[in-house]
Each structure stands twice: as C-alpha cells, then as structure tokens.
Amino acid sequence: MVSHSRALADAALGLAAEMVAEDNRPVIAVAAGLDETTFGTDAAAVAEAIAAADSPDGVLVLLDLGSAVLSAELALEFVDPEIAERVVLSSAPLVEGLVAAVVTASTGASLQAVADEAKRGLLGKQDHLGDVPTPSATVATDNEQSVEVLVSNEHGLHARPAARLVALVNSFDASVTLTDLDTGRGPIDAGSLSMVATLNAQQGHRLRVGASGPQADEALDAVRVLAEQAFGDLPAGALPQPVLRGGSGLDVAIGPAIVWDTAIDLSTYQRADAATEASNSETARTAAIAELAQVQRETTARVGAAEAGIFEAQAALLADPAQLREITAAIDRGASAPEAWSQTLDDLAKTVESLDDPYQRERAQDVRSVRDRVLRLLTGTESAEPPADGVLVVRELDAATAAILDAERIAGIAIRATGTTGHGVIVARSRGIPLITGIGDVQVPLGSVVAFDARANSFMVDPDEEAFRTTIRERTAEREQALATADHPAVTTDGRVVPVMANVGSVQDARDARGADGSGLVRTEVLFGDRRTAPTTAEQAEVFRKIAAAFEGKPITIRTWDIGGDKPLPFLPQAAEANPFLGERGLRVFRHRPELLRDQLQAVREVALETPVQVMFPMVTTAEEVAWGIEILDALGPQPAGLKVGIMVEVPAAALRIDSLALGLDFVSIGTNDLTQYTTAADRTNTAVAALADGLDPAVLLLIDHVVRHVPTGVHVAVCGDLASDPSAAALLVGLGVHELSAVGPQIPLVKARIRRISFEYARHTAAEALTQSSAADVRYLLGAVS
Secondary structure (H helix, E strand, O other): EOOOOOOHHHHHHHHHOOOHHHHHHHOOOEEEEEEEEEEEEHHHHHHHHHHHHHHOOOOOEOOOOOOHHHHHHHOOOHOOHHHHOEEEEEEOOHHHHHHHHHHHHHOOHHHHHHHHHHHHHHHHHHHHHHOOOOOOOOOOOOOEEEEEEEEOEEEEEOOHHHHHHHHHHHOOOOOOEEEOOOOOOOEEEEOOOOHHHHHOOOOOOOOEEEOOOOHHHHHHHHHHHHOOOOHHOOOOOOOOOOOOOEEEEEEEEEEEEEEEOOOOOOOOOOOOHHHHHHHHHHHHHHHHHHHHHHHHHHHHHOOOHHHHHHHHHHHHHHOOOOHHHHHHHHOOOOOOOOHHHHHHHHHHHHHOOOOOOHHHHHHHHHHHHHHHHHHHHHHHHOOOOOOHHHHHHHHOOOOHHHHHHOOOOOOOEEOOOOOOHHHHHHHHHHHOEEEOOOOOOOOOOOOOEEEEEOOOOOEEOOOHHHHHHHHHHHHHHHEEEEEHHHOOOOOOOOOOOHHHHHEEHEEEEEEHHHOOOEEEEHHHHHOOOOOOOOOHHHHHHHHHHHHHHHHHOOOOEOOOOOOOEEOOOOOOEEEEEOOOOHHHHHHHHHHHOOHHHHHHHHHHHHHHOOEEEEEEEOOOHHHHHHHHHHHHHHOOOOOOOEEEEOOOOOOHHHHHOHHHHHHOEEEEOOOHHHHHHHHHHHOOOOOHHHHHOOOHHHHHHHHHHHHHOOOOOOOOEEOOHHHHHHHHHHHHHHHHOOOOOEEHHHHHHHHHHHHHHOOOHHHHHHHHHHOOOOOOOHHHHHHHHHO
C-alpha cells in the first residue's frame, strides 16, 4: 500500500484487517508518508515494502495519488528483476480496493483474481449511488442447487458480513451465486466482495443462494448456517450483563469533583479554500477511524469484545455515505471542515433524540462522541488524560471515556443527563464503577467535594464527608455480610418466609444468582434476542432446562415473548407505530403470530414435566386476552401436573380489575417498571419527565395494594420489577402483603438480608404509612427514616 499519508494508510489497514481473521490475513506492507506526520512518498521505502510483501504468488501494489504511482514505478527499478516481474501496480481505489484485495487474497485466489477484485472495489458504492449501470449479472447454471436464506443483519450485507460470506464461499470447490428475491437483483457471484456489495441486500431481504460444482451441497449448508448466525453480526446493543471489573460495585461514592468539559474550541481554526477543507476533513476522518480501531482493541482486552463492539458502530458512522455527502456539500457551500462536521452530526443527533425508542434515543451520545473525536483531530486538540482520584461529573458519558477510566482510581461518575441504557453507562457499570444519572444542572464549584447515593437517588455538593464515608463502609460491610448469608432463607423476625427469586435473561444469569430461591422471571425475549430466526421448540426447551438445572430443582417462572415498545425481537420485525408503548406489546403481538406462542408454550410444557415451572403472559389488559392465552396452552393437551399459570400486571387497568382478570389463575406477578410508567404517564428515559416515573409514587403503591387485597383467594402475588431489587422498597412490598419477590442477581443477597432484619408487623405498619404519603420523595424519606 503506497500513500502520501501515514495516518491514511494506517486507518485503511486497520479497516481492511477487520475483515479477515488474523491467522488468514495476507502480508500487507505499507510505504506511506516521509515520516509519521509529513506527507509524501519515497521510492526506496516502496521498494522495501515490495520486498517485504513478496512471495512466489506475487505482489499487488495499491496507490493513492499521482506521485505515488511515479514512486512505485521507480521502486520497480530498485528491486530484483525477478521480483519486479511478479508485481502488479493497480489503479484500484486505495481503501475500497484494499478491503476487496485482502478478503479475496485470504481465500487463496491468484494474483490476477485479487487484482481484478480490487479494481471492482468501487462497484458497490457506484451502483448504490447510481453513478454507473449495474454490472452484468452472473448467469446461474442449469444444474445449480439452491436454498433460500434471510438477511437478518440490522444493516444488511455490509462490509464485514459480506467479507465473511465471500471468504466462506471461496473455501469450497463450488460456484455460488446470490439473487435478492425482494429486489430481483442477481444472480451475482457470491465469491466476489464487490459483486456482493452491488446486491445491496438489506435487513429482511430473502436471498436465493445457488451453487454448482463438486462441493455445492457443502457450500449451501455452510451459507445457510452463516445466515442463521446473522452472517456473524451481533445484534445492535447486545451487551452482556454487567460484571465487576475493577470498581467497587457500590452505589455510593464521594470525592473531589472532576468537572470534565469535553467541548472543543473551534475559534482558532483558520478556514481555507474548499479543496483544502475537504482534504482536512478526509484526513481527520481516516485518523478517527484508526483511533477507534485502537480503542476497540484496548476495550476488548480491558472490558470485553461485546462492549468493544460499540466502537465498531462508531467507526461505521464515519463511513456512512449519507453523512459524508452532507459534509461534502456543506464544505462546497463554504463551510469549514469543523463547521461541516458539527452541523451534520448535530443534526443527526437531534434526529436520533426524536426517535420513539428510548434505547435508540440514547445513541445520540455516540453521534456526539464521533463528532468530538473528528473535531479534536481537525483542530489539533490534544486528547485529555483520563480523569482519576475523584468523582467525574459530566453532561453525558461517552463509551470511549468509560472504557479508558481507571476503575480502581475513579471514585464514581455523576451524569447530568437522564438515561440508563447509554453505551457509556453500560460500559462503566460493566466495570463496577459507582454511577448515578440524571443529576441535572446542579452547580459544581471548582475544587468542591461531591458525593452521591444512587440508592437514595441523591447527589450533593459539599456533603457531610464523614457521614458518606461511613455509608461507604457500611455498604461494603453490608455487601460482604449479605454474601456470606446469601443461601439462608429470607425470614422476617416474626417468622414470615419470603421467597426471593432471580430475574434472568441468560443461563449465566441463572448460574450467577447467588442465594436465589428460583427464578421469578425468565425473559425469553432476552434469552433468544440474538436470534435472527425463531428458535424451535426443542431449542427453547434445551435452554429452559439449563436454567432449571442452574437452580437445582427450584421453581422457574417463564414469561412468554414480551416484545414491542423498547423491546425489539430480531426475528419478528414490527411495523412502525406512532406510540409503540401504547401499541402492540407482549401478548397482543402474538394474536397475529400464534404459532410462535404455541411453540414456546410447548417447550414450557416439556420442561414442566421434569421440573417445577410457572408460565406467565405479559402485557394483558382484559380477561379475553388471558382466556386466549390459556386457550392456546390448553389446545396443546392436558397440562403437566406441576405447571402453574399466571399473568403480568403492568397496566393500571389490569391492577384495577384483578379480581376478574386473575380468576382461575395460580399467580400474578407485578411488573413495577411498566406499571410505574403507565400510571405516571412518564417515560423514565425521557429527561424532561423521568423524575415523575418513580416506582415509590404512592399512586403506584396504591395499585400494588389493590392487587394484593382484591386478587382472588388462593392466587399468589409476586413482584418482579425494579422495586423488588431495592432492599428498602422490597421490605415495603413485603409489608403490602406481596408473597414473593424477584430481583436482579447481585441484589438478591442484600434483599434477603434486609428482610431478615424486620418483622412483618413492622413492615405492614410502614407500608400503611407509605400509602398516605403525598409523593415518592416522602415515601423515600419514610423508608430512610425507619431503616
């Protein structure tokens, strides 16, 4: 690779290297720049790079601008004539050609085939933008066999999944073609990266995969398996459950405030002509891609591969043609490169923040993080050293900052913005760093000491330091003691036994749920959330058995598919809705797809023959909906003796009519997260109204009290929402008469320890008083005062 810019070459190399496993990557030698920062090319350096890349297979040379070609031609006079004879200088585009060449070379293709594929590197982009006619299709042969697969990747067959497909296809002695059945494009050669790019296969498209030749059957089977695995792509935002990696894992912190303002000063930037600004923009963009590749590698080592995938998504934004067109157009209109990037990505961030899905809204943080990275490179602003030895106060936390913090030295992070699903928050919590969100615009003077208690949702400037340090010591001791007695039952001082179950979204969650009396919530949509095709009955039963085995015969409660709102299910795409939280959610969705519910219920029945199982239907409002779900279950045959049936209580209507809704059921489980949002009409991920969505609001508690008092005789009442994971709130729920609690795994020992310290009569008195309070703040104060 011959380039005038070392940064450009390194970035292109980093991008191409992502496409092929390291052990299968061809030798790539670089001759770029006169040094690390000076633009130019050197024929002697090019000659050395050719010698380094040489083998009997030959060398393909990719180049950027005019003098790079002259330097490469001169270099051929410096090398051994025998080597020069097997060197091909290519006119292929540097970045696209390199990606195509690396992928093709990794399959063992000839030098000529690699060179030809590199030249076709622009075809996919040109075809997409309409710059050239669609290239000639590959004609399918008469004896071709075929299968049909689904493109389930969120972004379709983009570069990485396409590269995996091409590499796989070329590993077989077969001719493989692709046809997009939804657009009619194809057939094209599946062994050509550029041809696969021209197919422009998007999420949801059906592909016909044809194959002929000695290994046609094997190739088709392999492509089918790859497609079922989303062509190797992870679903967006599929991050593992947080695990402790370095931080204290507490919910309280104190220390000197580190008010970190990452705003970049653009006032000193000197605007040049449009051509120079365009060049500056591209240089900064490629350098940003290289930086993100490095951050991704470091985060993989420090935190984990899934969290590191965040930076892959950020790098993809830097290659987004729609955004690049906007930036180019702005520069052509006279904007400086920083102005163009700021305007374009600020507009994109605003668009993202207007989306219905709260998880997607928080992706605006990633957009701003990419913007700031490019602006820093354009202005020459030095990267700030990661803060330590204090409490970091930021407007919002980007994932890159969360990944590089010293988790053992940073006391905690206080975030002004509301929201718990931002990538920065997820990474920080996965590293065990104490964190609080939604502190707002409170003034934090320079040099002041700050503290927060996330359990009490409080942030303070100049706090009582000794009191907070005492709290930290107490919480640390509390955690250690609770862990030591985690396997003991939760029994009040006057003898009331309260089962404390675990909310699980994976088999590992079940194995890690120390002290759990079983599972009060198995989130099936999370268990199979990485699937792009619906799991079979057998596959579901196998996972349910593993969860049951982790609890060693204790009961498990399986919630049927709960999707919609902020819970997408990849293999069941839903039409856009004006207000998805008030649309088709939970059981409502499966009135249109009863076969998916039927398969899941059959899996539940099979496992219930072997171990204690409960099944519950989510998001029900009417008795007719409950009857329909039970009808599907009954149609499968006589119910296993140990199977119990219940519903989720998540909407006020269900709570208020619980006497009729729960007739004939074995149990109900209250989902306080949704019940709170629907009762207060407040989305807790929306900064403007998040404070209203408080599970301790007396209106929510009154609904819980109503359910307990009016549920039909013999029907068991559980709570599996966030309130059950808060030790103080859990004690309040026991006082309201709730029979069972289900909490997140790490909180189970603390919830059980809290219940052991109180009497049921005391809890009843506290609960009765809580119902008379006028606000959630008053209830929280009451719980703090009586702890």
